[in-house]
Amino acid sequence: MELTRVIKSPILTEKTDTLRAGGVYTFKVDYHANKHQIAQAIETIFNVKVTKVNTIKVEKQPKSVGRFHGFTNRYKKAMVWIEGDSLNYLPEDQEAVESEEAKASKAEKAAKASEVENKVAAKLAQKKASATKAAKAPVKQTTTRRKMGAE
Template sequence: MRADQVIIEPIVSEKSTIARENECKKYTFRVDPQANKFEIMAAVKEIFKVEVLSCNVMNMKGKPKYSRGKGGYIKGTTASWKKAVVTLAKGQSISAIEGV
């Protein structure tokens, strides 16, 4: 799997911004569901040219969703997805995400 197929998008939320601003520099990404830790670490290293110390991977379960349709309420769920939290070495940062 190519590096640009592994990393889908960075996650920018309040919690991920706080983790990114600490001295440990943790970045959160939405990744391909078939990717493993080693593929994710290699993809981040190749795309952003940084040194990666560790990677934590979580499978996020879809949330229940209710919407109103013609025949009443429709029950369903959002799609499940995979999240990776990547820790960089001291002094390293990803400038493309820092400005967001």
Template structure:
């Protein structure tokens, strides 16, 4: 199970990073907070203070086809908001 899928790089996530030293990641929906903490610490070499998780339900999607209207949902995702200890940072753009 690959615990961390990708960092979430949105305006809201960037403002959390700048103001509160929090980073947002998309995670596997089966991962718990302890697994997420250990994965972050192993991958980035930082100390995690706290982890908050949320499951974001996929949006309803509807499209018109020959057979009529077809409706469904986008996949749900799990997001983790990581708070790091004071003075530590994660640089996502260093590997580019």
């Protein structure tokens, strides 16, 4: 079995959050995967050392939606103990780091833009001050007037 197909998704509940603080991570895994395959997949994907793996087979349960009756899918749950490391499989953690970097780059761009605006404003002020009076003389408007009646 391919290692990328062993792990389906992390299981995120209040109980798994408390376990994660102790170094135990819970995943939904392929129903036919064994403990050795699960440990190998976790070690290669996340680059950590797995100490222990416990697995639980969760059977299908009857559910009904309105008048329709059916079953949930069965799956295998794996609880993985990890030595001293931590896994970063939550997208919020990655987004927080990326957003901090984006904010820093935006601040740098804004500072550069304000410097450029200040330089341009100074040049414009200097040009206006050095402009000659001839250039500032008002230009006579030439408009045609319509003659009405006896004019």
